[in-house]
Amino acid sequence: MTEFVPVGLLPQVAANFAVSIPGAGWVVSSYAAGVLVGAPLMTMATVRMSRNRSLALLMAIFTIGNVVAALAPSFATLLVGRVITSFTHGSFFGIGSVVAAELAGPKGRSKAVAFMFSGLAVSNLVGVPLGTWLGSAAGWRATFAAIAVLGVVTVAAITWLVPHLPAPQGVRLGTEFKALGNVQVVLALAMTLLGFGGVFAALTYLAPIMTQVAGFGESAMTPILVVLGLGMFIGNWLGGKMADRALMPTVIASLAALVVALAAFVVTAHVPVLAVVTVFFLGLLGMATIPPLQTVVLQRASHAPTLASAVNIGAFNFGNAVAAWLAGGAIAHGLGLTSASWVGALMSLGGLVLAIISVAIARQQAATSTTSMTAAGDRDLALAD
Template structure:
C-alpha cells in the first residue's frame, strides 16, 4: 500500500484544520453553479433559440432531452475512462469539457451544432458531481461527509436562485448566446479554482472498471439509486409542468413563473443544507421524513394549485423536501460502495437525471390523457411514496445483513473514500 504523498498529506492536513477545506469546496461549488445554470437556463430561453434557428418549440425541447440523456450516458462512461488519472486531474478535465460544450452552444451556426454543444457540456455533468462528491467527502472527517457533499451541491441550488433567472434575463435582453458565453466563463473560473485549491489526492489502488463495478453487486447501492430515480422523479413530475399549472390553474401571469422558480430554487438551497446537516446525524430517519413529506406535499399540490398563495408555498416545499434527499442519498451510495465509490457516485448523479426524464414523460402522458395540468402531481406523489417504501426496505435489509464498512463509516471508523491507498 502506498501512502499519501508528502504534499497531499500537507494539503489534507490544512484542509482538516479548517482554512483550505472550505476554499476547496468553494471551488467545487463554483463548478456546480455553472453546471446548474446551463442545465436549467435553457428552459427559459427555448422560445428565443427556436426563433433564431427557425425550429418549433417541441424541436427546441430536444436541447433539454439531449442534455438529460447526455448526463445519464456520460456519468459512467467518463468516470470509467478517468480511473487512470487522479480525481483532481479528472475534475479539471471535466470542467474543460464543460467549457468547450458551452462555447459550442454560444457560437453554434445551426441547431444541430447547438444540440452537439449541449450534449458535450452534459457529458461532464454526472462525472463532475459524482467525483466531486467523493472528493468533498474525503476532505472532512467521516461524520461530516454529508455536510461537505451538501456544500458542493449548494452551487447547484444557488444556480436556480441566481444563475437561471439572471441567465434568462441576460438572454432575453441581449441574446441567448451571451448567456452561454458567460456560463463558459464560469466554467473557466471553476477550473482554475480546482487547479489551485483542491488537494492533489491520489486515486485508489486498482481503480479499474472491474473494481468499480463491484459496488453494483451491493443491493444497498442499487436501492439507494432506485430511491434517487423515484424520489427526485417525484419532484420533476410537478416542476416540469409548473408553468402551465401556475398560469392556467393558479391564475398567475406568465412573468410570475420566473419568480416562482426562484422560490423553488430557494427551497432547494435550504433543503440541501438541512439534508446535509441532519443526514450526518441520522441518515435513514432523514430520508423517511423527506420522502414521506414530499409524497404528502405533492398529493396536496393537486388542491393547493388552485390558490396562488398556497401554490407558492407548495412550490417552495417541493424544492426543499426534494433536495433534502440529495446529500443523504449520495452519502448512502458512498457508504455502501466501499473501496470503489467513484463510478457508483457518478451513476447516482445520472440517476437523478433519469428520474427527471422518467417523471417528465409520465407527467406528459397523464396531461395528454386529459387529466389536467395538476395530474402530474399525483404521479410525483406516487413516485415519492414508492421511494419511501424502498427506504424502509433498505433499512430492513440492512438490519438483517449489516454491512461492516457502512457501520464503520457511520461510527467514524472508516477512512474517507478519497484517502484509500493508491
C-alpha cells in the same frame, strides 16, 4: 445553470435555426440523455487520475462544449455542444461528491456533499434567472458564452485551490462495476430515480399549474421561482445537516414528507397563497433528499464509490426525464394539470418503500453478521478448551 437555462431561451433558439419549439426542446433533452450516458463513460476514463486533475479536466471539456454551443452555425452543432457539455456532468458531480466526503471525513460527509450541491440551489435561485435575462437582452449565444467564461474561472479555481487527492491505489474498473451489482447500491440508485423524480413531475409543469390552476399571471413566475429556489437552498442545507446525524432516518423522513407535499399540491394549487407555500416546501423537501441519497450511494459502495456516485447523478437526470414523460402522459389523457403532482407523489412513494426495504435488508445483514461472529467465537472457545 447550463442544464436548465435553455428552457427560457427555447423561443430564441427555435427562431434562430427555424425549428419548432418542440424541436428546440432537444437542447434540453439531449443534455439529460448525455448525462445518463456520459456519467459512467467519463468516470471510467478518469478513474485512475488524481481527483483534482479529473475535476479540472472535466470542467475544461465542459467549457469547450459551451464554446461550441455559443458559436454553433447550425442546430445540429448546437446539440453536439450540449452533448459534449453534458457528458461531464455526472462524472463531475460524482467525483466532486467523493472529494467533498474525503476532505470532510466521516462526521461531516453529508454536510460537505450538501455544500457542494448547494451550487444547484444557488443556480436555480440566481444563475438561471440571470442567464435567461442575459439571453433576452443580448441573445442566447451570450448566455452560453458567459457560462464558458465561468467554466474557465472554475478550471483555474480547481487547479489552484482543490488539494491534490490521488486516485485510490489498485483501482480496477471491474471492482467499480461490481459495486453497481450490490443490492443495496441498486436500491439506493432506484431511491434516487423515484424519490427526486417525483419532485420533477410537478416542477416540469409548474408554470401552467401556477398560471392556469392557481390563477397567477405570467409575470408572477419569476418571484414564484425565487420562492422555489429559496426552499431548495434551505432544503439542501437541512438535508446535509440531518443526514450526518441519522442518514437513513433522514432519507425516509424527507421522502415521506415529500409524498405528503406532492399529494397536497393537488388541492393547494387551487388556492394562490397555499400554492406558493407548497412550492416552497416542494423545493425544500425535494432538495433535502439529494445530500442523503448521494451519501447513501457513497456509503453502500464505499470500496468503489466513484462510478456508483457518478451513476447516481445519472439516476437523478433519468428520474427527471421519466417523471416529465409520465406526468405529460397523465395530462395528455385528460387528467388535468394537477395530475402531475399525483404522478410525483406515487413516484416518491415508490422511493420511500425502497428506502424502508433497504433499512430492513441492512438490519437483517447486521443480525446475520452478529450471529456468524457469535458462532465463530463459540467455536474458538471450544477449540481453546
